[in-house]
Amino acid sequence: MAVVSNKIKISKQDKILQIICIAVVFLFCILCIIPFLLIIGGSLDKEANITKYGYSIIPKTFSLEAYTVLFKDSTIYKAYGTTVFTTAAGTLSAMLLTVMMAYPLAQKRLKFRTPITFFVYFTMLFGGGLVPTYLLISKYLNLSDKIWVLIIPIMFSAWNMFLMRNFFSGIPGELSESAKIDGANDFQTLFQIILPVSKPGMATISMFYALGYWNQWYNAMLYLGNNSRDIFPLQYLIMDLTRSTDALKEMAKFTGIAVVNLPDSTLKMATTLVTIGPIILLYPFVQKYFTQGLTVGSIKG
């Protein structure tokens, strides 16, 4: 009897714990998602409501005025073009650099492996800092106000490379050995044998890169002046919208609406939503790879 009642007590306690966990996790998720809802609500509201009552998740009066202005103006299309191009070109070239560096470094028989690894590792510990980098890119490489400045300076990440190397290390050596016996050179082995079996790792790392490109504004802020507004990436466009009235003035000029009449607040929210749209849409599909790949790479480390 005693044993049975003890068991019941346990299961009751476990049930309470289960409920607490579900509830707390639920609350955290609400916190995570509220900002997104607020942005959606804000972007669909009337400007007058926002000035009077503030932002709300459910719009007081449903209105598409912000989106009408946003899509009438060419700013958002140009920014989208820049971001899509830099993300695609950047991720592709970054993956190429990363994979071609990581694969050799995963080969134990390579004699210069250790010094080259240290050559990369050191850059994670120590760097030149802002001013020297700034001078290098703007003065010596002359990349200011060019779209390449959004691609080249972040085309390689030592961290991602080491993650990729760890993935490659997990692939049995027999695979490349047998390719070698068949007469393939190392390039062929990498691209025809190794990469096809490293899809989860590749997916994870390219997502890291793509996210970095999609979300970048730092280099745009440093190297793109006001006269290269045409190549502002999306995230910098948002920053510009919060910081200065320049972006609004441009929109006003283009759409023929006076600056004071622009739906300023709702427009900001609409722009923000439009820039994160693709991330939210793609997210459910890529998230699996993201967690999977990350754990494989970091735990074993």
Place this chain on the structure above:
Amino acid sequence: MDKTADKLRTKKKHMTVKEGFNELWKNKFFYLMMLPAIIWIAIFSYGPMYGILIAFKKFSYKEGIWKSPRADFYGFGNFRFLFNYKGIKQVFFNTIFLNLLFLFFMTAVSVILALMFVEIKNKKYKRITQSIAILPYFVSWAVAAMFLSAFIGINSGIVTKTIESLTGNKIAFYNSPKYWPAILVLLKIWQGAGYGTIVYIAAITGFDPGMYEAARVDGATRFQQIRFITLPLLKTTIILLTIMGIGGIFRGDFGMIYALVGDNSQLYSTVDVIDTFTYRALRELGNLGMSTATSFFQSAVGFIMVYTTNAIARKVEPDSAIF
């Protein structure tokens, strides 16, 4: 015995130049493959290191890095200027203080959330909530800054408005530095805690299920299992990640703080960190020497910190360091 020792010794001996070339030739495709990345690293990572010289110079654009005259005070003038700069102590303090806050709260929230995620039995609920919790990690700080303004903006922020309607007070968050450490911590948790659970969940799911089985047979509740099995086992991971976190304590999160605060000088007293200071020294003050001196000092201290903490981490758990 002696022979093997001899063999080992000859193996350890440095490679001759000829052997080096032989190795390069033998594995030429491998080294060729690495060349693009090596060139990139040489230019974009090692190139700027040469520019550190600016920290010891009176830099002028016209004369360039090498030809610019040496700074006064035996070349350390920029450093003297930096350490005498008004408010610089606050900047160093903010950097360390904010990072400690981030580290503590992020670890605590991530671990608790991870424990709860693992506990949840309904697979579908678990998957969906986990996806939502990680979602904020995917938006940039520029977007987060927009979110924040919708919450605490002076005129239409939902929080500001609510407080106003409840108490009649209008809180000007963007002019009140005292709120900002808390705001930054909240945002950091919002953005990264869900993401932070991934590594802990992976660790927990790797623990031996036999132990839990044994505890269950002995009549332990789930809570007792967490308390006496999961937490002690998780301790190593937590310690490890904390040690590594401490290594980065001298590096401010520029992306976050600048995107949220920008050039709002009213908030500097609590949020200005080394990285934002360095940026301002370049952009607003145009003092390239001091800016470089600051980041060099930061880099040097950061280097020692990361190196030491990594070494400690490796002692705690030999497998842990990535390198």
